[in-house]
Amino acid sequence: MSAQHELVWFRNDLRTIDNPALYHACQSTQPVIAIYIATPQQWHQHDDAAVKLDFWHRNLVQLEKELAELNIELHFFQHDNYQQIPDLIATICQQWAVNQVHVNAELAVNESQRDANVIERCQDIGVAYQEHHDQLLLPPASIRTKTGTPYKVFTAFSTQARQRLATPPSLYPVPNPCKKISDNATKRLSGQCQFADIHWPTVSKKIQTFWPAGQQEALTRLTEFCQQPIQHYKTDRDTPSLAGTSRLSPYLASGILSAAQCWHATLHCEMSDGVHIWQNELLWREFYKHTLIDFPQVSKHKPLKLQTEQIEWRHDEEQLVAWQDGKTGIPIVDAAMRQLLTRGWMHNRLRMIVAMFLTKHLLIDWRLGERWFMQHLIDGDLSANNGGWQWCASTGSDSVPYFRIFNPVTQSQRFDPKGIFIRHYLPELAHLSDKDIHLPSAKNRPENYPSPIVDLKRGRLRALSAFKGV
Known part of the structure; x- marks a missing residue:
């Protein structure tokens, strides 16, 4: 194939507006081809949530249509992990006489290493590699x-x-339509799969409606x-x-x-x-x-403050599961965790409350909470999720002092004073008064709602003792 092409590799940038990689590729007079590589095994290793993968799926459907309006066909590939990608990119570049590969940079350690390997293969075959920051x-x-x-x-x-x-x-506009690939050119790339061949998880229509794509x-x-x-x-x-x-x-x-x-x-x-x-x-x-x-160690399950590795976290599977399921006996914590499970999202104030409850009152390793969030959040983002958890656990950059521990009941009374949020997600407590709903007493607690799994005062003192010597 004699005609040259520009290649855009879409990753975490599923849009045509303000997309520097796409924009620069389209400034060429050559036709542009676009690819997306699904890596299910890698997604699993990274704990990407089913709701997030479904969101990618639905947004790729929209992106494919938007690219078609620019005379760009989006081609799909599937590999288990990142290891096969450098050779795949090289094969595509050789088959389609690619002049330049355009990507928007991804920042985490695994993705940076993947891209370094791709750059090396591109150099081997004499193809330029243009990395942009979006x-x-x-x-x-x-x-x-x-x-x-x-x-x-x-x-x-x-x-x-x-x-x-x-x-x-600067913001990059949607580029003008590109030169069409000639009708007699082979449109199917080596190793290409159909979009329908990619295994995407199924989530509820309610979540999809709450988070429409595009x-x-x-x-x-x-x-x-x-x-x-x-x-x-x-x-x-x-x-x-x-x-x-x-x-x-x-x-x-x-x-x-x-x-x-x-x-x-x-x-x-x-x-x-x-x-x-x-x-x-x-x-x-x-x-x-x-x-x-x-500080790339934060991509490797390490705290930013390395000295906090000395903290002796508790291993209590029963309390961890109670926290995950929203059955701690602390209403604001339970309502927040049930919001996560049903919406694939959690209000930011609640993220701080439940994270501090896990890491301070239960003294359970922040990495377990970080992973649970990634496995369930539609907005799971390594840097933001890790940063938030390390802030609450007092192990990260500019994190909260270890002795400043949110009392979840006080937080509940302050930010949900009438129990509106709690009643929505914990209907079993809906009949309680605005005063009692924040921490039901044994007398007025329904039989189907658990008693608190921890004494908040004792949990706080235990955390202070564990952090004090670090």
Whole structure:
């Protein structure tokens, strides 16, 4: 095949708007081909949730249609893991006389090693490899202390980031339609599979309805959030019974929406405390992604504060399962865990409450909670999930001091004072008064609701003792 082509390899960037890899590929005068490689065994090793895989599936359906409008066919492949990918890419490049491979960088250790191997194979066969950054607002290693080291404190990181973002990152438009591949060209690539051949998990229609697919849906949600709710974000974001958060995290985690699109949207809002705080949430996401790059041990099940490996975590399978199933006897914890199991998502305030309950009151290893979240979250993202868990466990960058332990009952009384959220997910407690619902006494606790699996005061003291010597 004499005609040359540009190749776009889609991974965690399932969109056509603000997609630098796609945009740059389409600037060529050559036809563009696109590929997606499913790796089910790798997904399993990474604990990717069924709800997230289903979300990828549904968004790939949308992406395939959007690419077709640009005269680009999306070809699908399936391999168990990353090991076979370098040879696959090389075969595609040789079969289709590829001039350049375009990708948006993935940041975790396994993905970085995979891409390094692909780059080496491309060099072997004389094919250029262009890596772009779409997950970050600011390039890797661009935010540094005066001594040139990575930041470990969010406030200092965010201050410098805001200064840099005075000139916001450029947004890439949807490219113009590309040159069509000639009709007499072989359209099927070596090793290609049908989209239907890929095994995708099945999830409930209720979850699919709650999280509709497509970049247009993501942009609609972003626009609607910035029109009004963002102005009340300061006060509403901590109340789980309110729709006070953007609920854009699944779209960001799977690359249906970019952080740059979100940042630009805030610049068109009337500045307020709510806007500033939501920008801070985007910067926390940025902070954790830079941490993932600068401290690769967090991709390897290691704490950022290595000395915290000395903590003697408890091994209590019964209490762990009770936490996972939402049967701890602490209503706000149980309601939150049941939200996770039924929605594939959990309110951020609740994530902190349940994580601190597991790691402090039960003194169970944060890595078990981190894994459970990844196995069930539609917005499971290694850097954000790891960063959040290490923050709550007092093992990570700029984490909460070990002695600052959320009391889940107090949190419940403060952020769900009338028990609206608890009643929704724990209907067995719906008849209790607003006072009793936060911690039912033995007298008014229903028979089908468990007694607390831990005394909160004793659990707190045990955690203080375990952390004190570290």
